[in-house]
Amino acid sequence: MKERARRINQADIAELADVSISTVSRALGGAHGISPEVRERIRRIADELGYSERPPVQLTAPAIKAVVYLPMHPVTGGLHPIFQETYDGIVAAAAENAFELFPKLLPEEDIDLALIRETADYHGTATAFMFYVDPVPEVARFFQESGSLVLVNNIDADMRFDSVIVDNYAGSKLATRKMLAAGHRNILFVAGNLRYSPRERLRGFYDAIAECPDASGQQVVIGYDRHETAMDYFKRYFESRESWDWTAIVCGNDLMAIGILQAARECGLTVPDDFSIIGFDDISWSAMTTPRLATVRYERAGLGEEAIRLMKRRIEYPDAPVIKASVGVTFVDGGTVGGF
Incomplete structure (x- = not known):
């Protein structure tokens, strides 16, 4: 035979x-x-x-594969607490919208073209979400030519990629107005760096100051937006001075505000008796401080849900105009703001 x-x-x-x-x-x-x-x-x-293969019959729509690039906390090596709830929002929305996610927790400086190509090849997808990171030019070109990218907690000033971000300007302006309403007229703004989000928060701060004719504002940039950096900086600051000309601080985020609270306590200062302070983000730690930190809240899980919606739209309509989605803010009262 x-x-x-x-x-x-x-x-x-x-x-x-x-x-x-x-x-x-x-x-x-x-x-x-x-x-x-x-x-x-x-x-x-x-x-x-002479290879040929009949594709298998698909009874359900295939999952959309997507890589999630997450910035590693430079001290703990874990996920930055500001981003955890947003990532949880992406995970929840992904489960409801047939996404298969591949999270990558990495130092920001490691996210280069070689890594992006290797990851795309390994997982078989050039669809990605990128938290906070500004994609370097060659990475941006890769996604423009070969894939889809949505930025989370960041924007693309060149309008090449969809993005979702909190309304940083409005939040900081709201916080500063609260300080002005409490009677403070010389207010310090503390930033960790001057990337897009803190720049917008700084802009909101100064615009609120400008609305009050007898108020003045000043700023300090401490290098990193971390609890540890703020605590070390302000412990040295308080120990090296007998007094200062500001009476209140608007912080670029809660982590720095908590670090300043700790520095004040270690230097024998009391908040809000010696100065007032407001944070930004309303992370879980903010409800644990004594007194409770006044801060600005936004729906972080909602950022993640919106990121999934934007990606679905981009995949369905590749040539659609770029969207920059903005999430609103509310003020959270706390015990760290006193009258002046």
């Missing part, structure tokens, strides 16, 4: 092309992350071998 010819499969193609079976599968399926040279070699070998 004549032996039936064996059917060619993807393992045969992978062996001749010197790549993995998964690379063959993704190349033939049109997935992102495969170089043109490798894709062409795989297709040529498949044609020469």
Whole structure:
């Protein structure tokens, strides 16, 4: 009896092309992350071998694969507490919208083109969410040409990518107005750095100051927006001075505000008797301080949900205009604001 010819499969193609079976599968399926040279070699070998495969019948829509790039906390090595609830919001919305997420917790400086390409190739997707990070030019070009990117807690000033962010300007202006209403007229703004979000918060601060003719504002940038940095900076500040000309602080985030509270306590100062302070973000730690930190709240889980919505729209309508979505804010009273 004549032996039936064996059917060619993807393992045969992978062996001749010197790549993995998964690379063959993704190349033939049109997935992102495969170089043109490798894709062409795989297709040529498949044609020469007479390879054909009927695609499996899909009873449900396939999941949308997406990588989530998360900035690693430089001290703890974990996820920055400001971003945890937003990431939880993305996870919850992803489960409801057929997304399969691949989270990557990395130092911001490691997110370069080589990493992006390697990750896209490994997971078979060039769809990504990027928290806080400003994509370097070559990474931006990669997503423009080969994939889809949504920025979370950041914006793209060049309007190449959809983004979702809190209304930083309005939140800081609201906090500063609260200090002015309490009678403070010389107020200090503390920023960790001057990236987009703190710049907008600083702008809101100065615009609120400008509304009050007898008020004045000043600023200090301490280098990092962390609890540890603020505590060290202000402990030295309080120890090296007998007095200062401001009576209140509007902080760029809660972590710095909590660090300043700790520095004040260690230096024998009392809040709000010696000075008042307001944070921004309303992280869980803010409800645990003594007194409770006054702060600005926004729906962080809502940021994540909106990011998923933007990505679905971008995938469905690749040429749609770019959207910058903004989440509103509310003020949270606390015991750290006193009258002056």
